[in-house]
Amino acid sequence: MTEDEIRAAVLAALTGVAPDIEDETVDPATPFRDQFDFDSMDLLNFAIALHRSLGVEIPEIDYPKVASLEGCLGYLSGKLQDA
Numbered sequence: 262m263t264e265d266e267i268r269a270a271v272l273a274a275l276t277g278v279a280p281d282i283e284d285e286t287v288d289p290a291t292p293f294r295d296q297f298d299f300d301s302m303d304l305l306n307f308a309i310a311l312h313r314s315l316g317v318e319i320p321e322i323d324y325p326k327v328a329s330l331e332g333c334l335g336y337l338s339g340k341l342q343d344a
Contacts, residue, residue: 264334267315267334267338271337272284278306278307279297288330289330299328305324311337315337
């Protein structure tokens with residue numbers, strides 16, 4: 262899977278959890294919590310959406326690694342290459 266495909270999947274999961282978010286407004290380096298007032302339930306739903314769309318299991322201990330777009334891309338790229 263290419264980085265662009267992973268990015269599209271992450272943004273789709275993000276907008277699925279928070280439909281008011283627009284893809285072009287996402288700052289890759291800033292945590293979602295700081296940008297969009299994500300709470301712990303939003304992050305859980307986001308991790309579930311990523312699992313459903315990409316088949317990657319994200320344990321709760323790794324949630325901080327997927328808390329920003331930049332973090333998601335790095336984490337998921339590694340997980341998808343290992344698969």
